[in-house]
Amino acid sequence: MDRASDIVMTTSKQKVVSQVFHLGKNGKVGAARDLPVLEQFLYAICREGATPEAADKAFDGLQKRFFDWNEIRVSSAREIADAIEEFVPDAENRGQRLINFLQEVFESTFSFDLESMQKKGLKQAAKQLARYQAASDFAVAWVIQKSLGGHAIPVDAPSLRVLRRLGVLEEGQNDGEAQRASLEHQVPKAKGAEFVDLISVLADEHCWDPDPACPACPLGKVCPTGIETKLAAVSTGHKKPR
Ligand code: SF4
Structure with missing residues (x-):
């Protein structure tokens, strides 16, 4: 010890x-943003490794710069980075994660709507979220906490x-x-x-x-x-x- x-x-x-x-x-x-599941996942990508204020600015910057989620899906990681790099680090990598996520959702649902997850049990929803290439432990826990009513940190x-x-948390706890x-x-x-x-x-x-x-x-x-x-x-x- x-x-x-x-x-x-x-x-x-x-x-x-x-x-x-x-x-x-x-x-x-500030008060947590009340967002649908898809938007909450996108917000989590902006928020991971950043402050709440920086993530708010990055998320707002995306919505100002791009017409809709589909425009982000078909943009380059560099174009997305241009909209958020003033606020959050590692902007191009985040941009690529945003694209990957939107692409996967679009390919599987032909829409940008994941509200059907609200009807799944928490374990099932967490499993489905974790399958996305852009997922991280942080993003999954974020969506569970913020949009699906679960207890996750x-x-x-x-x-x-x-x-x-x-x-x-203990040092050796990995x-x-x-x-x-x-x-x-x-x-x-x-x-x-x-x-x-x-x-x-x-x-x-x-x-x-x-x-x-x-x-x-x-x-x-x-x-x-x-x-x-x-x-x-x-x-x-x-x-x-x-
Ligand atoms: S190590 Fe502890 S006391 Fe030092 S800045 Fe971090 S939280 Fe504060």
Whole structure:
């Protein structure tokens, strides 16, 4: 067990999770978008690895630049990147995922409508979503949480980094399904969407990779990594986090 894990035993994961919700008081997390299944999947592609604000801008940018989903389907990844790269990283790769997804949906349904998933059980819907080439664990969990009424916590790479540093997820825990199960146990369903947004904002504003801004972080007093960083700075006389 590493030092961060030792410390989290005394601070407790639950205390850390409840402190995360205090971050919501700064008003930076907006209401979740109420979107149909297809649009929610497209939004998830914009949102993965980005903040809620950046994803909103990218998603809005797509809708402004293109006439409809079909126009995006027949566009190039570069053209899509032009509409979103101002807001989110890795724009061309996202553009290709958007095209791939729309193409697959169109080939199988001759439409851009996945509302029939609302009638399937959650497990069945999750399986079907995961079959799309553009799917990721994040996108599937996002749609389950936002459009299908299930309890799922989408975790992207920045969120995983933060949750591990906070000790909410353990370092050696690499199994995506086990991670989600652990989070779903710790975070109430009604607060899942807010939690996901708050962690993304924390990743963007303080918990950078590398060099997290622990001294300025609002969770510095309960985060085992932040506490460890502070102790290390005191013992070496340095103030800058590792
Ligand atoms: S205290 Fe540091 S490691 Fe912990 S969440 Fe904040 S920035 Fe990240």
